[in-house]
Amino acid sequence: MAEEGGSERAGRPPSSDADLSRRLDRLGRDLAVEKAERAAAAQPARSDGAGIAMAFRLAGEFVAGILVGAALGWGLDYVAGTSPWGLIGLLLLGFCAGVLNVIRASGRMSAAAATKSAKDGDGL
Secondary structure, three states: OOOOOOOOEOOEOOOOHHHHHHHHHHHHHHHHHHHHHHHHHHOOOOOOOHHHHHHHHHHHHHHHHHHHHHHHHHHHHHHHOOOOHHHHHHHHHHHHHHHHHHHHHHHHHHHHHHHHHHHHOOOO
16 A cells, blocks of 8 residues: 555655656656757758749740740741731640640659659658
8 A cells, every 4th residue: 555655656666866867857858859850840941942943944944935936936927928827826836835845844853853852761
C-alpha cells in the first residue's frame, strides 16, 4: 500500500532527484527541438531564383510561338496578298505551337526537378 506522503505511485519506487532532473532535461531538449522545427516550418522557403527563371522561360516559349506565327502570317499576307487570312491562320497556329512548347518545357522541368529531389533524398 502507498505511504501517506504519496511518494509511491501505482507500485513504482519513489523517484530520486537525479532521475527527475534527467527527465526534466530530456523534456527541455525535446521541447527545444520541436520549437525549432515549428519555427523552421513557419518560415517561407527561400529560393535561389529557379522558380522565377522557370516562369520567364515558359512565358518566353509561349510568346515566341505567337510572335513567330504572327510574323509568318503577316509575311504570307504581304507576299500573297491574302490579307488578313494568313495572319489569322498562322497566328492561331502560333498560339497552338506556343501552348505545345510550354507543355513540353514544363514536362522536362518537372522531370528534372523530380530527378533532383530523388537524388537529394527528399522523396518528392
